Amino acid sequence: MIPDTKLGTAINPARASMSDSPEEIAKDVLAVGRINSVPTLLQVLCETTGMRFAAVARVTDRTWTACAVHDDINFGLIPGGQLDVNTTLCTEVRQSRVPIVIDKASSDPRYCNHHTPRFYNIESYVSVPIVLADGRYFGNLCAIDPAPAKVSDPRVVSMFNRFAELIAQNLENDAARNSAVSALLDERAASELREQFIAILGHDLRNPLAAVAMTGEVLLRKLTDPELMALASRIKTNARRMSALIDDVLDFARARLGGGIGIRMEEVHHLETALIAVVRELQDAQPARTITTDIRVQGRITCDIDRIQQLASNLLSNALAHGSAERPVTIRAATDSDELILSIWNDGEPIPEDSIDKIFAPFWRHSTSANRHGLGLGLHICSQIVRAHKGTIEVTSSRERGTEFTVRLPLNATNADSSAPSVIRS
Numbered sequence: 001m002i003p004d005t006k007l008g009t010a011i012n013p014a015r016a017s018m019s020d021s022p023e024e025i026a027k028d029v030l031a032v033g034r035i036n037s038v039p040t041l042l043q044v045l046c047e048t049t050g051m052r053f054a055a056v057a058r059v060t061d062r063t064w065t066a067c068a069v070h071d072d073i074n075f076g077l078i079p080g081g082q083l084d085v086n087t088t089l090c091t092e093v094r095q096s097r098v099p100i101v102i103d104k105a106s107s108d109p110r111y112c113n114h115h116t117p118r119f120y121n122i123e124s125y126v127s128v129p130i131v132l133a134d135g136r137y138f139g140n141l142c143a144i145d146p147a148p149a150k151v152s153d154p155r156v157v158s159m160f161n162r163f164a165e166l167i168a169q170n171l172e173n174d175a176a177r178n179s180a181v182s183a184l185l186d187e188r189a190a191s192e193l194r195e196q197f198i199a200i201l202g203h204d205l206r207n208p209l210a211a212v213a214m215t216g217e218v219l220l221r222k223l224t225d226p227e228l229m230a231l232a233s234r235i236k237t238n239a240r241r242m243s244a245l246i247d248d249v250l251d252f253a254r255a256r257l258g259g260g261i262g263i264r265m266e267e268v269h270h271l272e273t274a275l276i277a278v279v280r281e282l283q284d285a286q287p288a289r290t291i292t293t294d295i296r297v298q299g300r301i302t303c304d305i306d307r308i309q310q311l312a313s314n315l316l317s318n319a320l321a322h323g324s325a326e327r328p329v330t331i332r333a334a335t336d337s338d339e340l341i342l343s344i345w346n347d348g349e350p351i352p353e354d355s356i357d358k359i360f361a362p363f364w365r366h367s368t369s370a371n372r373h374g375l376g377l378g379l380h381i382c383s384q385i386v387r388a389h390k391g392t393i394e395v396t397s398s399r400e401r402g403t404e405f406t407v408r409l410p411l412n413a414t415n416a417d418s419s420a421p422s423v424i425r426s
Helices: 005-010 020-033 038-049 090-096 113-122 154-222 226-257 271-285 305-322 378-388
Strands: 053-059 064-071 100-102 124-131 137-145 266-270 291-296 301-305 329-335 338-344 392-398 403-408
Touching: 020 053, 020 064, 020 154, 038 053, 038 064, 038 137, 038 154, 038 338, 053 090, 053 271, 090 124, 090 137, 090 403, 100 291, 124 154, 154 226, 226 378, 266 305, 271 291, 271 329, 301 305, 305 338, 305 378, 305 403, 378 392
Parallel strands: 291 329
Antiparallel strands: 053 064, 053 137, 100 124, 124 137, 266 301, 329 338, 338 403, 392 403
């Protein structure tokens, strides 16, 4: 026997075990069968050593399974065939991870009385470990013959070792290919699920919700009883809120699963009017709150007007939700030669310093505010709209100066940008 101590020290000592389920055994037999070079390797081993049986075996502490066989002595094994693992020397190789090499078992001082050579009536024997890169023991590359053979030559042992390494590498490559195919199938399934999800949000939920909102509107117009009118108003308000939540989730799904929020860029000459409409809508919804405006947008700007209204609405809603009810919320908008500057200010409890870096993350909500309605997607969607317009969004927050979000958008942005919007805090 010639132990290859160099090989033994080079192998990862981890002893991860493989499953002995019929499904896993069959999978590994097929994996070896897909390695086109294995039959040639086994034939070369036999021709070089003069041995007439060689095999790649999958070996665990409980099973020995042939995965590939070159048989010129009618030993009787085929791929998938099994031996009693306790009758083989492969178990000893598996435990030590050191090859066993025997020229002539009947005269070998260690193996002349060993049960394996006697059980199989063999004289020459070679078995080297097949170990994967992660330390898992796959099995053995082995060869036997009833006649003696000069196999203890270091060059022969080295050839067995190199072939075992080659088989291990091919098995790893096969597993990587299978993993890539599985990942591709998972991605396709996720894509189909995404399309179904967006379809449900965009049609199956929003359409009936629109009918509910319309019912509330009709009842509000026709009823005269104050209590019933209050109920109708509540129906209308909650339907509008649910619609806004669906819009947020839909935008989030498109941004995360579809590669970003889609925008339609066009030249806009009436942005000031569009922003004032947003303010009026929110003021009508919360008549007890005060919103002050300073909107002076001149000339044209290239943007998605609907998304800019959504941006302003989300920021204003956030300020109304988290700002002091006794102080006004202020919206300012102006243009200079290069950019549109939109800012929303509110007084009240500042954003905690340890939270300010999280405010644009999805599902984040202001933990210090008593008003925690919604999914926490509003500011995240704002950041995505700004990103799509190649702009920046900044936030400053302190007890003395209040909280202010400032958006800067180029007047003539034409293409979406994949870089994240910058966030400035203080």
